Amino acid sequence: MPLSSKLLHSGTALAAVTLSLSVLATGCSSSGQAGLDSVAAMTNEVTVPVTAATTEIVEAGAQPRVVVRLQPAEGTRQDAQLVTTATVYQQIDQQEPQDHSDPPLTMPLAAVVTQGATEASPATTIELTLGTLTTPDDATNELLEPATDSHAGFTMNRSGAMTALRLRPDPDAQNKARAMIEQAFYQAVYRAVAFPEEPIGVGAVWKIHQQVTSAIALDQVTTATLVERDGDRLTVDVQVEQFPQTPVFELPNGAGTLDIDSYTMHGSGTVTIDLRAPLPVEGSITIEGSQSFSDATDTIHLRQTTSEQVQWTR
Numbered sequence: 001m002p003l004s005s006k007l008l009h010s011g012t013a014l015a016a017v018t019l020s021l022s023v024l025a026t027g028c029s030s031s032g033q034a035g036l037d038s039v040a041a042m043t044n045e046v047t048v049p050v051t052a053a054t055t056e057i058v059e060a061g062a063q064p065r066v067v068v069r070l071q072p073a074e075g076t077r078q079d080a081q082l083v084t085t086a087t088v089y090q091q092i093d094q095q096e097p098q099d100h101s102d103p104p105l106t107m108p109l110a111a112v113v114t115q116g117a118t119e120a121s122p123a124t125t126i127e128l129t130l131g132t133l134t135t136p137d138d139a140t141n142e143l144l145e146p147a148t149d150s151h152a153g154f155t156m157n158r159s160g161a162m163t164a165l166r167l168r169p170d171p172d173a174q175n176k177a178r179a180m181i182e183q184a185f186y187q188a189v190y191r192a193v194a195f196p197e198e199p200i201g202v203g204a205v206w207k208i209h210q211q212v213t214s215a216i217a218l219d220q221v222t223t224a225t226l227v228e229r230d231g232d233r234l235t236v237d238v239q240v241e242q243f244p245q246t247p248v249f250e251l252p253n254g255a256g257t258l259d260i261d262s263y264t265m266h267g268s269g270t271v272t273i274d275l276r277a278p279l280p281v282e283g284s285i286t287i288e289g290s291q292s293f294s295d296a297t298d299t300i301h302l303r304q305t306t307s308e309q310v311q312w313t314r
Contacts, residue, residue, distance in 0.1 A: 045151075045168040050189055053161040053210040055196040061204030061226060068195040068234065069158040072124060072278045074116040080279040082107045083311040084184040091303045103135035105144075105184050111278045117158045126278045128152045130181070144180070146172040152185060160273070161194035191285045191310045193224055193236050193271055202229055215252070216260070217245040232275040240287050241266045249293055258293035258302060265289035265306070280312040 087101040108131030115125040129151055133144040150173060153166035165185055169178045196206045208222040220242045228235040242265040249258045267287030274281050288307035294300060 044171065045166055048165045048167065050162045050164055051211045051213060052163070053159075053192070053194040053208050055159070055194055056207050056209070057196050057198050057200070058205040058207060058223075059203065060198065061201035063201055065199035065201040065204075067197065067199050068160075068275070069117075070124065070156065070160045070195075070273070070275050071117060071158065072113045072126075072276050074113050076113040076116075076276065076278060078111045078277050078279055079314070080109050080111060081313045082109055082184060082188055083309075083313065084187050085307070085309040086183060086187065087305075087307045089305045093301055102180055102183070103137045103140055105180055106134045107181070107184055108132065109279065113278050114153075122158050123163070124156050124158070124278070126154045126156070128154070133177070133181070140180075143174055144177045146170055146174065147177045147181060150181065152181070154189070154278075156192070159194045159197070160192060162189045162192045165189050187308055187310050190220065191238075191240075191269075193222070193238065193273065200226060202226055211245075212242060216249055216263075218242045218265075219245055227270075233281065234273045234275070235270060236273065237268070237270050238285060239266070239268045240285065242287070242289075256295070258295055258300070261292040261294055263289070263291045265291075267308075269310075271312070282312050282314060284309065284311045286310075 083104060083106045085104040087099075089097055089099055089101070091097040110129040110131065112127050113124060114127050115121070115123065117124045129149060130147060132148050134141055135144070147170055150170045151168040153168075154162055155164040155166075156162050167178075167182060167185065169181065173181075190210065190212055194208050196204075200206070204226045206224055208220075208224060210220045210222075212218040212220045220240065222241075223239040225237045226234060227237050242263075244260050244263045247260050249260055251257060265287055266289060267285065269283060269285030271283030271285065272281040286307065286309040289305070291304045291306070293302040
């Protein structure tokens with residue numbers, strides 16, 4: 001089958017994997033009662049490693065300066081709501097543009113800290129129970145219904161960087177529902193704010209470097225600014241940029257390769273973090289961009305516009 005035919009037959013998969021899956025801004029709110037009396041036994045859990053995040057100070061900020069560490073205590077509970085949006089508009093050659101977007105997903109979460117970080121063990125583990133998942137689309141809601149009460153979890157270090165994502169969907173959840181849940185958590189995880197090792201004060205600026213795993217290997221650079229601090233509650237502005245590590249895009253299912261002619265992905269947002277809570281208090285980060293690809297003979301052209309938004313609400 002020629003490359004053009006393969007490309008046409010793999011359009012949906014191509015759109016899905018080209019979308020840069022990115023992660024969360026972690027931090028968090030006051031510890032509310034999540035209604036979790038115990039963590040369900042792990043039966044079909046999958047742990048997904050998260051690429052390491054490194055930080056570099058640009059400006060240390062005003063005095064007083066302190067080393068910022070997330071330290072939710074074991075047993076801390078919190079109710080939160082994660083809302084994610086991922087849109088993909090794609091055009092192959094002169095065909096009509098196609099919308100490969102999923103509807104916005106609202107995910108209530110009941111969180112409990114099952115292990116608090118210590119000097120000896122600097123990892124915090126958070127278990128999550130998913131409430132009723134909803135979208136603006138009734139048919140999708142029916143698809144998502146069996147995923148209610150599914151489980152997931154994060155592991156993060158004391159800087160706030162996520163180091164692992166655990167997914168434990170309900171056995172009755174359909175593949176489409178599982179994929180939407182996974183996409184939502186990936187977006188959240190790769191929007192996490194990691195604080196630097198050095199002391200900082202209000203006005204501090206630092207860069208967070210992280211590789212984002214998708215169909216295209218991406219370098220993500222987040223520039224964070226500490227704009228306000230009230231005790232354990234910090235407000236951070238972020239600017240996000242992504243850059244491809246390679247000039248070539250490998251198509252799924254062995255359909256060949258395309259040259260990356262252009263790639264832009266950038267955005268911004270604000271996140272409020274409580275150092276003693278497992279999830280962000282509130283926040284919204286949006287990134288968007290466009291990509292264009294062509295084959296070696298310049299006979300096939302693929303263009304995409306993409307957008308992702310992660311919102312945390314109480």
